[in-house]
Amino acid sequence: MPEETRVKVTDAAEKVSLLEENIKPRTDLPHLLVHLRERRPEKLHYIGVSFGLTLDLFRFWRKHKFAPFYIGQIPSSVTGEHTCMVLKPLNNDDVDVSGSDDSGFFTPFYQDFKRRFTRLLGSSFRTMEYKLALSILDPKINFMELESTMSTSYGFLKSINEILSPHDMERLEAYTSNLADFHLILDLVHGLAYQYFQEKLPVTLSYAQASVLLCIGLQKQDISYIEGQMKLERQQILSLFIKVMKKFHRYLYGIASKEIDSTLPRLKEIVMKPHNISVDDDLNDAAKEVEEGMKAKMEGLLNPEFLQHYAIADREADFENALQNGGGKIPSGGLISVKSSRNKMEKRGKQKESHKSGKKRSKDDHGSKSNKKKKSEL
DSSP states (O other), X not given: OXXXXXHHHHHHHHHOOTTTOOOOOOSSOOOSSOOGGGSOOOOOOEEEEEEEOOHHHHHHHHHTTOEEEEEOSSOOTTTOOOEEEEEEEOOOTTSOOTTOOTTGGGHHHHHHHHHHHHHHTTTTTTTSOHHHHHHHHOOOOOOTTTTTTOOGGXXXXXXXXXXXXXXXXXXXXXXXXXXXXXXXXXXXHHHHHHHHHTTOSOOOOOHHHHHXXXXXXXXXXXXXXXXXXXXXXXXXXXXXXXXXXXXXXXXXXXXXXXXXXXXXXOOOOOOOOOOOSOHHHHHHHHHHHHHHHHHHHHHHXXXXXXXXXXXXXXXXHHHHHHHHHTTTOOOTTSOOOOOOHHHHHHHHHHHHHHHHHHHHHHHHHHHHHHHHHHHHHO
16 A cells, blocks of 8 residues: 555544444445346357256157256266257357357357277277267267258368378279178278267268167277167178168278379360361362372372383393394394393293103113013013
């Protein structure tokens, strides 16, 4: 306190004591209790409820638009139930809810709870009843209105490489083609189920198919456990499971096809220009091109170099050689000989025939001599 104020308080306390003070009611004090009609209500952001988690209770509060934000992982030692807390957001000007849905400011907290609860279904909530787990997750299983567009603007899966490799796709295809057992793809089911219940895979499923996917993919239960929970036979459960995997494979194969198609080169767009020339002009131009082609062909045929290949052999050179060998004078008979290839061929033919006839005669002579020797011996 300032120095001057301290002095004044001290002086007043010295002048007036408690014994000399005159006590009387004050008229300017506010009332401690007022009527509800006179009091302005407080601004509430939400209403919360806590209870032991059961299917009937949860559905009751869910029906009144309460959403869960906490579920205890350790069940109660007395009732065996998990503690559940739900909230219902209220309209309030103090909280900015622009861009949110009906849940208002509570939407990001609820989405975070669903992610954590989905991961814990394989450990802390592994034995939870599948009906209660589906009610808590409240997944969207009908995408009929979005299957025509299949746009990635809704937050769907954009690339297959985010969850599966090419070898994983081959295994999934082998199972959906009835070429492998379901144990071959059990390691893939958890990732696919997590993406589906986070609404990343817009595939429409029935309630029974979604239940089987939750039990096998998220809770990692075996077929015998699901038989006792869903009261179905083994073949019925496997039939529902393979239908789910076929739908997943069809959707993922479509994404992979789009990725491959986006990497392929594109053909340039052909611009079709208007045709301003008449049909008669086109025919005349075509006729001129044909005539020019025929002229060029004829010129090539009449070329001397081309015709030289087909020239007849001339005997003038042989005639001059014969005159030079004869001393430049014509013989008295008036005949000169010119070498001809034809004469050579005829001579060669005669020589071959004479040679053959000589061989034949020698054979005959040899045969006659042998005959004469045989007769003399006799």
